[in-house]
Amino acid sequence: MFPGAVADREAADYALVGAPLDASTSFRPGARFGPRRVREFAEQFDDYDHRSARRFTELGVYDHGDVGPTADTAEYLTFLESAVAEFDSDGAVPLVVGGEHTVSVAAVRATDPDVFVCLDAHLDLRESYAGDEYSHATVTHHALSVADRAIVLGARTGSEAEWERADAGDVTAVPPEDVADWSPDFDDESVYLSVDIDAADPGFAPGTGTPEPFGLAPREMRDVVRSVAPQAVGFDVVEVNDRDDGQAATLAAKLLRAFVYAHAEA
Incomplete structure (x- = not known):
């Protein structure tokens, strides 16, 4: 269980779902250990948040546990979508x-x-990668099948075709x-916020599958x-693996808590 996620399912305002998929990692595998490590390294945090004057244990967070992957990625995504949609329809913000x-x-x-707002080193605008239409390098491409537009914050690498796609009106790529x-600037639009931990400079979060130098600092x-959370209908933090001493997992856990505090405050 994620530390402080003590709410019952029926009373949950936030529902944490672990998704240990590790099928298409193209460099360093280990993302399957992400949910476990994020929970583990969140143990150290104080319950009280001085900025918001709130306690995490009082914010209605429920930990559903992990939705284990199947051999077929498309099938798994359908299964995971169903689990997340159930919480969304019940009024619990999925994490x-x-x-x-x-x-x-x-x-x-x-x-x-x-x-779709994403903190990410990579544009992830490929239609497929290594013959896989559900590669981790295709996420923003798929998100644009649902969302009207995408904002990728911290983007600093991509193929030539991806950079050309990023010039279209429905994509904004913001360099680190x-x-x-x-x-x-969302007006009344709903937002989904995704945090790929490789948006951080690998000096801060080396435990990730495809580290890319010259990235973001944790404070950024x-x-x-914090700024996106008030209009967010969902949140994720992804691509944490077991290839460091817990730096990436610690940052991921702290960002998840920051999201909940800011969303609840709003």
Whole structure:
């Protein structure tokens, strides 16, 4: 159980779902251990949040446990979508903990946002990668089948075709050096917020599958999470693996808590 997630399912305002998919990782596998490690390294945090003057244990967070992957990724995404959609329809904001970034596809389909906002080193706009239409490198492409537009914050790498696709009107790619000055402008639009931990510079979060230098600092990521949370209908943090001493998992857990505090405050 995620520390502090003490609410009963029927009374939950937030529902945490572990999604340990590790099917398409293209460099360093281990994302299957992400949900376990995020829960483990959240043990150290104080319950009380000074900024909001709230206690995490009082915010109605329920931990559903993990939805284990199947051999077929498309089938798994359908199963995960159903689980997330059930919480969404019950009025509990889903908090998905990956697993590879592909799990975000299920959550976006379940919550049907107007805008997909992602902290990510990669554009993830490929239609397929290595012959896999559900590769972790296709997430933003799939999200745009649901959302009207996508904003990728911290993007610093992609194929030539992806950068060309990012020039279209429904995609905004914000480089790391501009993220601190970015502010959300959603009007009345609903938003889904996805955090790929590789948005962080690997010096802060080395435990991820495809680390990319010259990334974001944790404080910049926290500020984005806080600013987007008030209009978010769902949240995930993904791509944490077991290839470090807990830095990536610690950051992921803290960002999840920051989301809940900011969303509840709003």
